[in-house]
Amino acid sequence: MEATSKWVLVTAIAPIAWGTTYFVTREFLPADYPFYGAVFRALPAGILLLLVARARPRGAWWWKAAVLGTLNVGLFFVLLYVTAQLLPSSLASTVMAVSPVALMLLAWPLLGERPRLRAIVGALAGIAGVSLMLLTSAGAVNPLGVLASVAAMSSSAVGFVLTKRWAPTTNIVALTSWQLIAGGLIVLPVAILLEGAPPPLTGSKLAGFAYVSVIATAVAFTAWFAGLRHLRASSVGLIGLLNPVSGVLLGVVAAGEVLGGRQVAGLALVVAGMLIGQRGAPRLARWAAARRVRHLAG
Numbered sequence: 517m518e519a520t521s522k523w524v525l526v527t528a529i530a531p532i533a534w535g536t537t538y539f540v541t542r543e544f545l546p547a548d549y550p551f552y553g554a555v556f557r558a559l560p561a562g563i564l565l566l567l568v569a570r571a572r573p574r575g576a577w578w579w580k581a582a583v584l585g586t587l588n589v590g591l592f593f594v595l596l597y598v599t600a601q602l603l604p605s606s607l608a609s610t611v612m613a614v615s616p617v618a619l620m621l622l623a624w625p626l627l628g629e630r631p632r633l634r635a636i637v638g639a640l641a642g643i644a645g646v647s648l649m650l651l652t653s654a655g656a657v658n659p660l661g662v663l664a665s666v667a668a669m670s671s672s673a674v675g676f677v678l679t680k681r682w683a684p685t686t687n688i689v690a691l692t693s694w695q696l697i698a699g700g701l702i703v704l705p706v707a708i709l710l711e712g713a714p715p716p717l718t719g720s721k722l723a724g725f726a727y728v729s730v731i732a733t734a735v736a737f738t739a740w741f742a743g744l745r746h747l748r749a750s751s752v753g754l755i756g757l758l759n760p761v762s763g764v765l766l767g768v769v770a771a772g773e774v775l776g777g778r779q780v781a782g783l784a785l786v787v788a789g790m791l792i793g794q795r796g797a798p799r800l801a802r803w804a805a806a807r808r809v810r811h812l813a814g
Contacts, residue, residue, distance in 0.1 A: 520747070524794060527743025527755045533736040535762025537728055539770055544724030546715040550600075551707035554593035555700050556717075556725050561734035562696030569690035580682055581694035582702075587675030588737075589699020594706065595668035602661025609760045611665040613646035616753030616793075618673035623749035626677050635750040638793025642757040642786050649782025650760060676752070680744045688745065692738045754793040757786050 545553060566572075573581050599608045616639040623629040683691050707714070717725060743752045761783055767773040 523743055523746040524751070524755065526739050527747065527752055528739075528758055530736040530740035530743070531756045531759035532762045533732040535759045535764075536766050537732045538763045539766050540724050540728055540732070543771075544720045545728070546721055549707075549711055549715045550597040551594070551703055551711055552714045553725075554590075554597075554703045555707050556714075557700075557728050557733050558589050558593070558696045558703070559700035560725075560729045561737070562693045562698075562700060564730065565689050565693035565734050565738065566697065569687055569693055571687055571690040573694050577686075577694065581691075582698050584675055584679055584682075585695040585698025585700075586702055587671050588679070588695055590702035592668055592672045592675070593699070593703060595664050595671060598664040599661055599668055602658040603665060608661070608665050609650050609763075610643075610647050611662065612669050613643045613757060613760065615669050615673055615756060616642060616750060618669055619676060619753035620750040622673055622677045623680075626681055627749060629748050629750065631750065635748075635754065635793045638754050638789040638791075639750070641789030641792060642754060643789075645782045645785025645787075645789060646757060646760050647782070648785060649764060649779045673753075676740075676744060677749055679741060680749060683741075684745065688742050689738055692734070692741055696733065696737065751794055754790050757790060761786055 541553070599611075603611075616635075620629075620631045620635060620639065624631060679691070679695075715721070740752070743755065764773075764775070764779060764783070768775050
């Protein structure tokens with residue numbers, strides 16, 4: 517139980533850090549450079565982790581890193597930008613909150629992780645909580661924006677499940693670095709084509725990118741992939757619901773935004789969903805350990 521609780525806490529670092537990027541991006545990063553923003557976020561983080569890991573991809577990991585980097589970083593960041601341009605952030609966040617269900621459905625055929633009733637109930641409670649917390653009447657909804665949001669969620673869900681399937685024993689820091697570098701290199705030509713010269717980075721902008729790259733990307737993705745290794749995909753997906761919660765709470769603390777009764781109720785539902793879905797955690801740790809032993813033996 518203690519070991520699994522540790523990995524739950526480690527995994528939670530990722531969505532909490534990702535939730536802070538909304539505020540940091542809005543307040544400190546240059547506007548109108550979303551693709552360069554993705555490059556500046558992914559490439560330095562990947563290079564930093566590569567210097568720490570000191571391990572290059574070998575054999576099949578060259579193409580696997582390219583696939584995972586595309587799904588988890590490159591394609592995901594681009595689709596996220598399209599979503600942000602076409603949908604209100606509240607609606608986009610609500611669509612992304614469905615990701616625990618997507619992870620459960622994909623983990624069943626690809627990982628052999630049969631969905632559990634507690635996890636399903638927890639995911640539904642979390643989705644309801646995020647909807648209650650964020651979703652407001654926004655008038656007409658752009659169907660292309662909804663499609664981009666669903667595609668972004670699907671891209672990351674497939675990427676996360678494949679990461680868990682392909683890398684049961686690969687060094688986590690090295691694995692994360694390969695994906696971030698691949699994803700950054702994939703977005704770079706798009707940035708050059710659509711945005712021209714990169715924005716100048718001085719003062720607060722440089723500090724903002726340093727935070728987003730080191731904390732919200734290098735540290736966060738490493739923690740997330742570590743959680744995927746030690747916990748079931750459904751459990752990790754539920755922990756991901758902390759992302760919008762973190763963003764809302766930081767808005768209250770740092771930006772003076774007001775938290776109403778509906779938002780408080782939504783937060784409570786998200787936390788309740790996470791607690792429900794994490795029950796039975798000791799068996800998850802034993803399952804993950806047994807899987808690694810089988811992989812080493814085979």
